[in-house]
Amino acid sequence: MRRSRVPGRVLQALVAVFLYAPILVLIFFSFNSDKSRVSFKGFTLDWYKRLFENEQVLSALSLTLILALLSALIATVIGTVSAVGIYNMKKRPRKILLALNNVPVVNPDIITGVSLMLVFVLFVTFLRSLGVGAGLGFTTLLIAHVTFNIPYVILSVLPKLRQLNKNTYEAALDLGANPLRAYMRVILPEIMPGVVSGAIIAFTMSIDDFLISYFTTGTSVQTLPMRIYSMTRKRVSPEINALSTLMFVTVLALLIIINILQARDQKKKERRL
Amino acid sequence: MKKNVIILIAALLLLAGCQSATPAQGTQTDNAQSGGGTQVSGDVYVFNWGEYMDEELNNAFGEATGIQVHYSTYQNNEMLYSTLMGGGSNYDVIIPSDYMISRMIEEDMLLTLDFANIPNFANIDADLKNPAYDPENLYSVPYAWGTVGIIYDTARVSEPVDSWGALFDERYSGEILMFDNPRDAFGIALKLLGHSFNTTNEAELRGAYDLMVTQKPLVQGYVMDQIFDKMENGEAILAPYYAGDAITMMETNEDLAFVFPKEGTNIFVDAFCIPKGAANKTAAEKYIDYMCSYEAGLANIDFTGYSTPLIDVYESLDDEVKNDGISYPEDMTGFETFTNLPGWVNDLYAELWTDLRK
Amino acid sequence: MKKRGGLLAAPYTVWMALFTVIPMLLVVYFAFTGEDGRFTFGNFSQLLGYGAVFGRSFWLAALATVVCLAVGYPLAYAMSRETGAVRNTAMLLLMLPMWINILLRTYAWMSILENKGLLNQLLSFLRLPPVRIINTPAAVALGMVYNYLPFMVLPILTVIQKIDGSVIEAAQDLGGSQFTVFKRVILPLSLPGVLSGVTMVFVPGVSTFIISQLLGGGKSMMLGDLIEMQFLGSTYNPYLGSAISLVMMVIVLISMAVMNRFGEGEEEVMVL
Numbered sequence: 001m002r003r004s005r006v007p008g009r010v011l012q013a014l015v016a017v018f019l020y021a022p023i024l025v026l027i028f029f030s031f032n033s034d035k036s037r038v039s040f041k042g043f044t045l046d047w048y049k050r051l052f053e054n055e056q057v058l059s060a061l062s063l064t065l066i067l068a069l070l071s072a073l074i075a076t077v078i079g080t081v082s083a084v085g086i087y088n089m090k091k092r093p094r095k096i097l098l099a100l101n102n103v104p105v106v107n108p109d110i111i112t113g114v115s116l117m118l119v120f121v122l123f124v125t126f127l128r129s130l131g132v133g134a135g136l137g138f139t140t141l142l143i144a145h146v147t148f149n150i151p152y153v154i155l156s157v158l159p160k161l162r163q164l165n166k167n168t169y170e171a172a173l174d175l176g177a178n179p180l181r182a183y184m185r186v187i188l189p190e191i192m193p194g195v196v197s198g199a200i201i202a203f204t205m206s207i208d209d210f211l212i213s214y215f216t217t218g219t220s221v222q223t224l225p226m227r228i229y230s231m232t233r234k235r236v237s238p239e240i241n242a243l244s245t246l247m248f249v250t251v252l253a254l255l256i257i258i259n260i261l262q263a264r265d266q267k268k269k270e271r272r273l
Numbered sequence: 274m275k276k277n278v279i280i281l282i283a284a285l286l287l288l289a290g291c292q293s294a295t296p297a298q299g300t301q302t303d304n305a306q307s308g309g310g311t312q313v314s315g316d317v318y319v320f321n322w323g324e325y326m327d328e329e330l331n332n333a334f335g336e337a338t339g340i341q342v343h344y345s346t347y348q349n350n351e352m353l354y355s356t357l358m359g360g361g362s363n364y365d366v367i368i369p370s371d372y373m374i375s376r377m378i379e380e381d382m383l384l385t386l387d388f389a390n391i392p393n394f395a396n397i398d399a400d401l402k403n404p405a406y407d408p409e410n411l412y413s414v415p416y417a418w419g420t421v422g423i424i425y426d427t428a429r430v431s432e433p434v435d436s437w438g439a440l441f442d443e444r445y446s447g448e449i450l451m452f453d454n455p456r457d458a459f460g461i462a463l464k465l466l467g468h469s470f471n472t473t474n475e476a477e478l479r480g481a482y483d484l485m486v487t488q489k490p491l492v493q494g495y496v497m498d499q500i501f502d503k504m505e506n507g508e509a510i511l512a513p514y515y516a517g518d519a520i521t522m523m524e525t526n527e528d529l530a531f532v533f534p535k536e537g538t539n540i541f542v543d544a545f546c547i548p549k550g551a552a553n554k555t556a557a558e559k560y561i562d563y564m565c566s567y568e569a570g571l572a573n574i575d576f577t578g579y580s581t582p583l584i585d586v587y588e589s590l591d592d593e594v595k596n597d598g599i600s601y602p603e604d605m606t607g608f609e610t611f612t613n614l615p616g617w618v619n620d621l622y623a624e625l626w627t628d629l630r631k
Numbered sequence: 632m633k634k635r636g637g638l639l640a641a642p643y644t645v646w647m648a649l650f651t652v653i654p655m656l657l658v659v660y661f662a663f664t665g666e667d668g669r670f671t672f673g674n675f676s677q678l679l680g681y682g683a684v685f686g687r688s689f690w691l692a693a694l695a696t697v698v699c700l701a702v703g704y705p706l707a708y709a710m711s712r713e714t715g716a717v718r719n720t721a722m723l724l725l726m727l728p729m730w731i732n733i734l735l736r737t738y739a740w741m742s743i744l745e746n747k748g749l750l751n752q753l754l755s756f757l758r759l760p761p762v763r764i765i766n767t768p769a770a771v772a773l774g775m776v777y778n779y780l781p782f783m784v785l786p787i788l789t790v791i792q793k794i795d796g797s798v799i800e801a802a803q804d805l806g807g808s809q810f811t812v813f814k815r816v817i818l819p820l821s822l823p824g825v826l827s828g829v830t831m832v833f834v835p836g837v838s839t840f841i842i843s844q845l846l847g848g849g850k851s852m853m854l855g856d857l858i859e860m861q862f863l864g865s866t867y868n869p870y871l872g873s874a875i876s877l878v879m880m881v882i883v884l885i886s887m888a889v890m891n892r893f894g895e896g897e898e899e900v901m902v903l
Binding site: 037038117121219230236250 | 320323324330343344345346348361362364396430497498499501502506550552
């Protein structure tokens, strides 16, 4: 394995250029004093100022974060409990449940979105026929997000359950702990990494989702991706570039901080050894 | 790697915490959550065309009345119809065009308005009251009217443009934009073939479809509001569009010009309506009334470039605007409105439109 | 304990019944219903007319998948051979764009590909003829490759990294050349990653409507566009929309099943 690393490096560099050129273009034009997307007329920070004054974008941002947080939380609780349940099931029902669980994962997002919309609209129509004013909105959006998040939680908790040493749990029971207590004290800590990574995946999926939200939201409840979509359907304002730049910088900064923290952590561990 | 992500998320969560602590944003989501029904807090959900209102007015209305406006946009009448039919939405104010209003009346999708709450209705031009699409004027209050024509780049056309035929000219292959909605798009082909916009003759419609199919290879894209960027930046040479928006584009790009094709064109009215299921009808009527006030009307016409139905706004306009030949054309022979079509023709439109785009 | 533990999944079973099973059944119901509310096969016979859209969607998604694989596999392999800081940086660089919303990533390409966009400005600066790529299927395919490339690389990389170094050493000790070791050891062992990458590129690709709308100018209509048009677009017909969804779903599920035959029947999903 002592072959030259040059071709690999060249490939990596080329892909990096491919991946980042468009993003750099976005960033560059966020400082353009002209509205044009293709010719640079002068430096300005106006678009950033406008972005922070744009209430629609700000409320969409907070909605997106609240939605992601709530849906990830609910999905993690339901998902973890269900994973334990599924793990304890007999083979036959377990297989059926896992197959169903996989449906939102495998299905194209647009179909998940459309099919949920059909159910929600049916439900809303039913409520309206009872005289209850109802419509698609935050609640349906939340249900949709929880629905597509749970499977990811289950799929990341299950492998941890399989790795579990059953004896410790039974030992705890033998020592007189009730099942709930034994579960909380013995099993939960062991599957925790799976739970946390499930929660993270759920949160990210929810933040990034456009398609399913597009079909399951109603009157004026718009997540950030939906706001961006409607911005691209109109006369485009460089505010969108400013928004991309801010997102990019935020993620970049977080990743760098994490890396530094991690490196420090590792050093500490090494020292301890 | 996983650990990286975990910490990243933790940080993001923190961020989320800060965000949701802001009170204004908090209340907005609360309103959203309650969905409709029992709103007494005074929210009004407005659904309008894109690029079709001075949105500052929504804030001004909110400050003046305490009614918070939630504003979102759609791209064409048919999308509005789909959203109302299948989207489980509950908007309070919508602004469809004439033919769509009459379709919605026919399909029982609108509420009758209480004109006692809309005193500014008196200010609407008498010619626009009791229109054919709403003969007893029970459901609608005109917002703006306008016409359709061709907007083109004078520097890059080979000869003066005066016919819809220019949009089918192979010399402009790849430089033509087309309407992204069935009525407006088919209307052009129908007029070019010498038919009425409102034909219910299947052969005529299929003929228009065939013409559109031959045009498709020449078309750069089917667009609605994306047209602003494309024409202003010289991405395309020719496009049919609404006169008001053409005026707006011409302000940015001096090479652009606008013409009413000789075969005749569409004249339309867009009007405020309140759809069934609206939770806050009184607030909606207040909103409509506000938008018919002199100040709001003037601001909107100024922003959109469309033609005003408000008498006092029209009277206050400069002669330059009144006589620009676009907003308030002198000679309107050959101008035709869209009317609502029988169900089977609407279905045929949908079918042919999907076929064209496939 | 086993039996009672199973009850913990009961709430989720109800949830799935409500929000996974019933929605799917509704799609099936709508697909076989006409506007008059009666049972019909009409939607499917109408659907035959849209073969071109099916063809284009599957062809473009397949093209994007192949390109992603052709670039992504060597890339993943090259990254797997890096060590320490270089590899960490490379992974960060690969993942960073994924955190930016797909709409923004796609929108960025608009300014580059337009007729008077940056690419053509560059070409005219170099005195080369301009290219017309915006609003063509090629632009859509490019958009897919750009957006989904990391989804191809990451699963392959994860799998290659997991390959036991001693297996490779053993193969080398037995006299295997660089190429043989790759062909006989690394490639077969990385196949699950490839399959998972192919799925993660192909499925969103075949159903996208964002990329085709932004970069295709509404001319290269894909299945996603067609479905969106029937539900919230300019030709309201949820019955036809459901029929298209149903057919697309069946095709996707069948191809997944076929792929899983080749891969291992893992119950887990590939996760970063």
